Amino acid sequence: MKPQGTAAQHWIPFRENRAECRLCPRHCRPKNERMGFCGVRGTLEGEIRSFNYGQSLAATEEVIETEAVNHFSPGARILSMGNVGCMMACSFCQNWETSQTQYLDYQMVRHYTPQQVVDICLANQIPIISWTYNDPVVWHEFVVETSRLAHKNGIKTLYKSAFFIEAEPVNELLECIDIFSLSLKSLNDEFYRKQTKARLAPVLERIRQVAASGKYLELSQLVIPELNDSNKDVEQTIDWVLQYIGAEVPLHFVAFHPAHQYTHVERTSIETLKNARELALQKGMKYVYLGNTHEPDLNNTVCQKCGTVLVKRYGLHSQVENLDSHSNCTQCGTRSPILYPLDGINQSSPGIKFSTPKQLEIHWHNEAQSAHILQLGGQGKTDTLSIRSLGIERVTSKTLSAGLDRFILSRHSSEETGILISWDSDCHYQNLEVLDRAHYPTNPGSEQTISFRTCLEI
Ligand code: SF4
Numbered sequence: 001m002k003p004q005g006t007a008a009q010h011w012i013p014f015r016e017n018r019a020e021c022r023l024c025p026r027h028c029r030p031k032n033e034r035m036g037f038c039g040v041r042g043t044l045e046g047e048i049r050s051f052n053y054g055q056s057l058a059a060t061e062e063v064i065e066t067e068a069v070n071h072f073s074p075g076a077r078i079l080s081m082g083n084v085g086c087m088m089a090c091s092f093c094q095n096w097e098t099s100q101t102q103y104l105d106y107q108m109v110r111h112y113t114p115q116q117v118v119d120i121c122l123a124n125q126i127p128i129i130s131w132t133y134n135d136p137v138v139w140h141e142f143v144v145e146t147s148r149l150a151h152k153n154g155i156k157t158l159y160k161s162a163f164f165i166e167a168e169p170v171n172e173l174l175e176c177i178d179i180f181s182l183s184l185k186s187l188n189d190e191f192y193r194k195q196t197k198a199r200l201a202p203v204l205e206r207i208r209q210v211a212a213s214g215k216y217l218e219l220s221q222l223v224i225p226e227l228n229d230s231n232k233d234v235e236q237t238i239d240w241v242l243q244y245i246g247a248e249v250p251l252h253f254v255a256f257h258p259a260h261q262y263t264h265v266e267r268t269s270i271e272t273l274k275n276a277r278e279l280a281l282q283k284g285m286k287y288v289y290l291g292n293t294h295e296p297d298l299n300n301t302v303c304q305k306c307g308t309v310l311v312k313r314y315g316l317h318s319q320v321e322n323l324d325s326h327s328n329c330t331q332c333g334t335r336s337p338i339l340y341p342l343d344g345i346n347q348s349s350p351g352i353k354f355s356t357p358k359q360l361e362i363h364w365h366n367e368a369q370s371a372h373i374l375q376l377g378g379q380g381k382t383d384t385l386s387i388r389s390l391g392i393e394r395v396t397s398k399t400l401s402a403g404l405d406r407f408i409l410s411r412h413s414s415e416e417t418g419i420l421i422s423w424d425s426d427c428h429y430q431n432l433e434v435l436d437r438a439h440y441p442t443n444p445g446s447e448q449t450i451s452f453r454t455c456l457e458i
Pocket of ligand 1: 025
């Protein structure tokens with residue numbers, strides 16, 4: 001039987017048996033039984049239908065810093081939900097194996113209902129759902145419905161996107177999303193057209209739409225060697241942010257790792273990132289951060305008045321220091337920009353001991369200082385693991401329940417050399433190296449792959 005998809009919003013009739021999708025500025029007009037550019041929305045008997053409603057990568061517990069969000073509840077745990085398909089096609093995509101449907105193995109795709117996503121959060125006390133990885137724009141209906149349900153259950157929502165989207169769907173998001181983390185690839189329209197197959201102007205307009213709404217916003221730019229890493233490129237971004245968004249918005253310059261069609265360069269150097277940060281600070285930006293680095297002291301938030309460190313950061317780890325519950329600097333009383341400063345801390349549980357544990361040992365190295373830990377064979381059972389740092393004295397535990405079977409561990413400090421995970425259930429655990437934040441590592445070479453496109457052919 002042919003897939004029927006689910007009803008989609010944001011489209012208009014076009015010609016007989018065709019329709020025009022108005023979700024993103026591409027305005028695809030797929031012929032009957034054909035997909036649009038994103039590969040997950042298509043025309044069926046004169047209507048645009050969504051073919052990826054609830055079709056997701058494994059729900060994964062991470063921390064809010066994974067999403068280039070530094071001023072909202074530091075250290076808060078999030079449930080990262082990544083769908084499939086994308087309205088862009090970046091040559092340098094860091095998640096191309098899931099964003100570009102022609103490469104996606106259908107065996108990786110899970111099916112969730114809005115209630116199941118909320119139940120995972122409630123059972124595991126995860127306070128925020130993050131719509132992330134490839135791009136949440138192309139499963140808009142599922143995002144909106146689940147976010148509304150999340151709010152009814154006291155769960156907050158985060159939207160991490162390249163934001164090539166139309167204004168009307170953004171108005172819906174403004175009603176049900178609490179935190180926006182938006183990425184600006186460049187201030188050069190030719191760059192957008194050539195390297196991302198999108199356009200710059202709609203992205204800028206939509207970022208301004210969010211900023212004008214007063215919703216919580218942080219901005220980031222992936223800095224890619226030879227593509228957008230010159231002083232001119234960086235200064236254009238800074239000037240635009242200063243003119244239209246303001247000096248107070250946190251701005252992240254994020255290191256790139258070679259991927260997809262852009263593999264002839266090295267990772268972005270720390271010198272390049274430091275240079276971008278210095279330019280932004282000189283021009284008057286107040287809070288500038290560097291993503292995908294483990295350089296000490298570069299990513300701390302300091303009091304703008306007395307210079308006291310308010311939040312200390314190492315990689316994805318945050319430690320709130322010298323802030324009271326009202327977000328005032330405990331040294332001089334100045335109000336900091338950090339929202340809910342104490343909500344995200346003290347969320348890890350104390351360690352436990354097993355008599356005859358099974359174990360998995362991970363060693364950090366320069367290319368990978370975080371890992372996704374996958375539970376295999378658990379079939380939704382509750383399981384508890386002990387997590388011991390190697391190189392430093394630190395032991396915590398982690399309980400997985402209600403179908404949550406994937407979570408991130410990241411390097412805690414430069415002295416921590418690795419992690420030893422122990423458990424005594426019948427489950428198995430495997431690790432996949434996370435190359436950079438918001439990177440979703442795919443399962444290593446299963447013997448037979450099933451093309452996602454084939455499964456969706458209508
Ligand atoms: S969401 Fe998909 S189908 Fe709709 S206009 Fe954008 S790329 Fe085309």
